Amino acid sequence: MPDAFITGFGEYLEKQSSLSFFELLSKAFIDAIKMANIESDEIDGLVFATATGTIEDPPLRSLLLDQVANFLGLKNLRYMDIVDYGGASFNGMIYRAYRAIKDEYANAVLVLGGGKGTIRKKISTNFFTRYHSNFLNVKEFAPTSDYAMIALRYSYEYNVSDESRALVAVRERSNASLNPNALFRSPINVNDVIKSPIVSYPLRLLECTMPIDGFSAYILTSEFKSKRSEITPIKIQGYGEAHDPRVITEKENILDNPVPLSSKMALKRANISLSDIDLFMLYDAYTIMILLEIEGIGLAEKGKGWKFVEENDFSSSSTYPINTNGGTLNMGQPAYMSGGVILTEALRELSGLAEHRQIKGIKYALVNGLGGILNHSTTLILGV
Amino acid sequence: MEKISILLEKYNEVYNEGFFPVIKCKKCGYTTQVLRNRCVRCVSDSLEIIRISSGKIYSYTIINRGLDEVVAVVIVDADGVKVKGNYVGDQKYLKIGNLVRSTIIENKTVFTPLSQ
Numbered sequence: 001m002p003d004a005f006i007t008g009f010g011e012y013l014e015k016q017s018s019l020s021f022f023e024l025l026s027k028a029f030i031d032a033i034k035m036a037n038i039e040s041d042e043i044d045g046l047v048f049a050t051a052t053g054t055i056e057d058p059p060l061r062s063l064l065l066d067q068v069a070n071f072l073g074l075k076n077l078r079y080m081d082i083v084d085y086g087g088a089s090f091n092g093m094i095y096r097a098y099r100a101i102k103d104e105y106a107n108a109v110l111v112l113g114g115g116k117g118t119i120r121k122k123i124s125t126n127f128f129t130r131y132h133s134n135f136l137n138v139k140e141f142a143p144t145s146d147y148a149m150i151a152l153r154y155s156y157e158y159n160v161s162d163e164s165r166a167l168v169a170v171r172e173r174s175n176a177s178l179n180p181n182a183l184f185r186s187p188i189n190v191n192d193v194i195k196s197p198i199v200s201y202p203l204r205l206l207e208c209t210m211p212i213d214g215f216s217a218y219i220l221t222s223e224f225k226s227k228r229s230e231i232t233p234i235k236i237q238g239y240g241e242a243h244d245p246r247v248i249t250e251k252e253n254i255l256d257n258p259v260p261l262s263s264k265m266a267l268k269r270a271n272i273s274l275s276d277i278d279l280f281m282l283y284d285a286y287t288i289m290i291l292l293e294i295e296g297i298g299l300a301e302k303g304k305g306w307k308f309v310e311e312n313d314f315s316s317s318s319t320y321p322i323n324t325n326g327g328t329l330n331m332g333q334p335a336y337m338s339g340g341v342i343l344t345e346a347l348r349e350l351s352g353l354a355e356h357r358q359i360k361g362i363k364y365a366l367v368n369g370l371g372g373i374l375n376h377s378t379t380l381i382l383g384v
Numbered sequence: 385m386e387k388i389s390i391l392l393e394k395y396n397e398v399y400n401e402g403f404f405p406v407i408k409c410k411k412c413g414y415t416t417q418v419l420r421n422r423c424v425r426c427v428s429d430s431l432e433i434i435r436i437s438s439g440k441i442y443s444y445t446i447i448n449r450g451l452d453e454v455v456a457v458v459i460v461d462a463d464g465v466k467v468k469g470n471y472v473g474d475q476k477y478l479k480i481g482n483l484v485r486s487t488i489i490e491n492k493t494v495f496t497p498l499s500q
Contacts, residue, residue, distance in 0.1 A: 027394070137492070138468055139448070139455050145447050145457050151443050152445065152480070153443040197449060198448045199447075200448070201449065247418060248459070249418075249466035250416055251466075
């Protein structure tokens with residue numbers, strides 16, 4: 001069975017872009033194929049993800065995958081796929097591309113995800129409710145208000161202060177100060193986070209990511225083609241995904257999430273343990289997510305994630321580097337999905353391209369994606 | 385089996401009377417605020433709609449940004465079933481464990497402090 005590697009990646013992000021959805025995606029695409037050193041004619045697979053409302057209308061969303069392939073001139077496709085579980089989609093796309101090559105459906109797969117986060121209309125009601133428009137009739141600000149209630153419940157159950165959760169934002173900002181591409185780079189302290197305006201109590205502005213525009217692109221190829229890459233081809237060591245689509249009111253405990261399942265599966269398949277991981281890139285649309293992931297992956301016991309954050313500073317020189325680019329709290333979130341921004345940083349670190357925040361001797365990185373309201377978790381373990 | 389549109393009519397009727405509607409499976413007793421025409425636990429299609437009039441605050445949030453007004457949302461635990469709704473009343477009363485009841489304010493069913 002042939003092996004498959006990530007051989008190129010591209011990231012094009014703007015706070016608010018004048019470029020169109022299609023112009024943005026082609027920017028990320030070009031960078032990725034240049035790094036992989038392949039021609040667009042060689043691309044025989046396409047896997048795509050976007051989010052509702054982040055594409056100008058027209059063009060319409062119907063046959064969107066066709067439109068993307070058409071715009072990029074990809075005429076030799078043998079495998080096409082759309083992955084649609086929000087921010088967790090990126091890891092899922094990488095795995096599907098990997099499988100397509102392993103199973104010999106394709107030799108060079110383009111993975112593409114993003115959109116224009118800044119054009120989506122404000123969501124006031126029922127974004128995440130199902131089946132009919134008037135169901136529940138609750139005025140809310142999803143997903144933020146749901147994550148706020150999750151954060152509050154976490155504090156209540158484990159007796160955790162807002163300050164402890166705020167420390168996540170402080171740690172990430174400290175990493176962002178070493179990243180020239182971060183939107184927010186000046187150091188902050190816990191008090192700055194607490195004093196920043198409340199978005200949805202208890203979540204403050206500095207605990208929430210900012211919607212931006214942009215795309216992330218990745219090229220996976222067979223071993224033969226991977227030799228042309230400008231980077232050391234990156235291996236897919238293990239992958240796990242777990243889905244629980246229940247709305248939060250249907251869960252026995254609203255803190256329940258599928259992270260333990262997906263991460264356990266990924267580690268098992270990679271046949272390595274947590275202590276082998278040199279970098280953790282964790283989905284961070286909100287600070288509370290990081291605490292739940294730290295616990296879910298097993299870096300800390302349930303209810304003790306905040307303590308882990310107190311004892312570990314996330315930096316690239318620490319024992320457990322986390323979100324070395326500052327995460328999407330500081331990079332912004334393209335198309336309401338943080339999954340690309342964290343995945344790309346893992347690839348940058350594994351390729352030795354992370355400059356001042358480079359982790360020395362890095363071998364393995366774990367990327368955890370989340371989607372919906374703790375509904376979807378994907379864990380990808382990469383290695384060089 | 386009743387069509388979702390018919391269940392929705394009943395659901396809305398309860399809501400318009402000032403209660404939070406919840407679907408209860410007549411066979412296994414599973415309750416949920418999410419409207420479906422089949423029980424997701426035992427797949428029975430024998431369902432009834434019950435009225436939730438009070439419960440304990442399980443979690444809450446006060447949304448200060450992003451909407452045209454400040455809005456409070458609560459998840460209320462009503463004998464094991466969780467119900468999400470807007471909350472109208474003293475913000476200081478918002479505390480996990482406090483009791484709330486349903487009422488109609490400006491044509492909308494909301495939760496409000498039980499004591500008021």
